[in-house]
Amino acid sequence: MTSIGSQQPVSEQDFLEQHSELVFNVALRLTGNRSDAEDLAQDALIRALRALPKFRGDSKLSTWVYTITVNTWKNRVRAEKSRGFWKTISFGAFGGDKDDDEPVYEPNGNDKPLDTDLEKEGTAAVVQKALLQLDADDRAIVVLREIEDRSYGEIGEVLGLAEGTVKSRLFRARAKLKTLLKVPS
Amino acid sequence: MNDDIREKLSAYLDGALSDADRRAVEVEVDRSEELRRELEALRAVSAAVKGLPKEKLPDGFAARLESRRAREAAAPAREYFVLPPSYRPLALALSSAVVALVIWDRTVTRPDPVVPSGGWDSEKIAVKSAAEAPASIDVSGQLSSLSASAESAADEIAKKEDAGAAAGGAASTFGKKFNAPGKPLEVAEADASPSRARAGAAARRSARSPPPPPPPPRTRSKGPPRTARFSRAAKKSAPPSTSVCTRASRKRRSAWASPRSWTRTRRSRTCPPAGASS
Numbered sequence: 001m002t003s004i005g006s007q008q009p010v011s012e013q014d015f016l017e018q019h020s021e022l023v024f025n026v027a028l029r030l031t032g033n034r035s036d037a038e039d040l041a042q043d044a045l046i047r048a049l050r051a052l053p054k055f056r057g058d059s060k061l062s063t064w065v066y067t068i069t070v071n072t073w074k075n076r077v078r079a080e081k082s083r084g085f086w087k088t089i090s091f092g093a094f095g096g097d098k099d100d101d102e103p104v105y106e107p108n109g110n111d112k113p114l115d116t117d118l119e120k121e122g123t124a125a126v127v128q129k130a131l132l133q134l135d136a137d138d139r140a141i142v143v144l145r146e147i148e149d150r151s152y153g154e155i156g157e158v159l160g161l162a163e164g165t166v167k168s169r170l171f172r173a174r175a176k177l178k179t180l181l182k183v184p185s
Numbered sequence: 186m187n188d189d190i191r192e193k194l195s196a197y198l199d200g201a202l203s204d205a206d207r208r209a210v211e212v213e214v215d216r217s218e219e220l221r222r223e224l225e226a227l228r229a230v231s232a233a234v235k236g237l238p239k240e241k242l243p244d245g246f247a248a249r250l251e252s253r254r255a256r257e258a259a260a261p262a263r264e265y266f267v268l269p270p271s272y273r274p275l276a277l278a279l280s281s282a283v284v285a286l287v288i289w290d291r292t293v294t295r296p297d298p299v300v301p302s303g304g305w306d307s308e309k310i311a312v313k314s315a316a317e318a319p320a321s322i323d324v325s326g327q328l329s330s331l332s333a334s335a336e337s338a339a340d341e342i343a344k345k346e347d348a349g350a351a352a353g354g355a356a357s358t359f360g361k362k363f364n365a366p367g368k369p370l371e372v373a374e375a376d377a378s379p380s381r382a383r384a385g386a387a388a389r390r391s392a393r394s395p396p397p398p399p400p401p402p403r404t405r406s407k408g409p410p411r412t413a414r415f416s417r418a419a420k421k422s423a424p425p426s427t428s429v430c431t432r433a434s435r436k437r438r439s440a441w442a443s444p445r446s447w448t449r450t451r452r453s454r455t456c457p458p459a460g461a462s463s
Contacts (some may be wrong), residue, residue, distance in 0.1 A: 042250050128231045146234040171195035177230045185226035
């Protein structure tokens, strides 16, 4: 049983029951596939459980959990990028060694519309594919705003950004999604 | 349509604008067909993302989480990549010391050996063995001749100074002409030519005090000469090598002078190139 600031004590069991699904869904939208999402969710929940006794209740527990989840994911993205960089350095000069396990969350810089067939893939898959084209912070902003319905202030708290920055980055991310999803304007 | 209005459209969609901004955006949207279409497009994007389904936890998630927790609790997490945190200050200190040593070695300049204008005479400087090396080298003769030449130079300067004092009328006229009234003449002269004044003062000092006695001659009385003592051959117990600047050593040193190793380039200066001795 862990006392959380001025809030009611939360047992590990209660914490997991309340937050596991939330963490898994955020992880799913950030990573784009279920197996990576489960791995990320487990990692984030273990970290959260380890840090739960130190939680002082300065923010909402859900905000704190989002923060841990997003930071765990960003660390992985960074590690993947670094791994990709060293692979490029190692093999690029010797004719290239095509990477089989390319990270699914590698941001792609172009804004060309996705070449997808809506009927074959379904709207959800197309939207998910478009989300994966956003860079890490923008994707986290869109997920927290659109899927988790968090306020600009809370998103800023999770990502360590100013509210104005969240606003402008959300606008940019939406504009990019509009292009990727071929939404006419 | 500028980005400021479009950004406000995005915030308008989220209900994150102040009342004044919200009314301003509504007025703009009413007026502009383009803004209206833009707002609808943003609304469609938002709805598409919001439409992503909420997923249930995979079967067995809780059990896998528990087993992973148990595994991680049994084996302490390795949160470092190469070194444990307690070793990091030591590694940092060692690497800093190496960097400092390299920088010091590259920046500190060592004096080059003085090479005579005609080059080294290999016949004279060659030492065939440590046993044949002279016990001492007497350089007192050279030092006393140097001292004598310094004394003659000082006398010459003193004579010139006296000649300058004899022609003081012209100099005082010069000083009075360009000096403020009442200002001492010497100051004007010093201002006009400080180097000449310094030379005069040095000459006066040397004339007043007798020249210092020559320093005792430097001798090398212990062991073989430096060149032989520090050569590679001298370190071995076998009979010492024949010469400091043999053909082989020249070849070796010219190889050292190649840009492959900057540290060795400096050493190559101790041996003149082939043909310099003639």
